[in-house]
Amino acid sequence: MHDDDIANTMRALGHPVRLEILRILATQQQGQCCCADVTDSLTLAQSTVSQHIKVLLDAGLIERKPHGTRNRYCLRHDKLAELNSAFGGLLKGLAPVAANKETEQA
Amino acid sequence: MHDDDIANTMRALGHPVRLEILRILATQQQGQCCCADVTDSLTLAQSTVSQHIKVLLDAGLIERKPHGTRNRYCLRHDKLAELNSAFGGLLKGLAPVAANKETEQA
DNA sequence: CCGGTTGATCGGTGAATTACGATGGAAAAT
């Protein structure tokens, strides 16, 4: 994961509504989460929610599964894990050099 | 750390130049990092760099120490750690419900 | 078919972001 990708993902996470959407998706069991559900727990217009969803989609953080008249969304836990490790790597890279140099072996 | 704070910090991290600035600050030993150093390893105008620095400053990710004619910047490792735990908590909250213990009620 | 529902996408508006050069003020060097 490169800087640009990380920054991109971070920006996708950089909005409280989008964080909330992720949480909503997490609380529903996978497969039950359609756009309408998200919309009416969010006091935002449907188009706005759809747009936020698109951002998360583009960032690869969630997945769309068309299912008849409703679309289902769910978290992409693989991406989340990837992001987690990338984020860990980022923070590790920012750690003080003095702390790294002795405990550097594997 | 609330959603808004997390989102705010994430947005601060949501730009490759700012990630790069953090990395630059990390590689210099603490206290040696003035704005000019950052600027000329970045092919951006000084004012632009200063603005990015301000964003990081406002997010609390870095610290300014005026020092004569030069300002010194350094990472705020405490904030970074805080962010790390907040991020971990976020991801944990997004983990599949099945993986969460039932002792979730606090 | 026809009407109802879902939800992505389009068009528009106002605010925020990103970039730049220019300005100004404060310390350091002369």
Added chain:
DNA sequence: ATTTTCCATCGTAATTCACCGATCAACCGG
């Protein structure tokens, strides 16, 4: 004291973002 260096800030243009209402394709139930 004058000049030089550093750099935060201002002003500004271009771009993107967040939000909305409206629209339209697709699907399902009659």
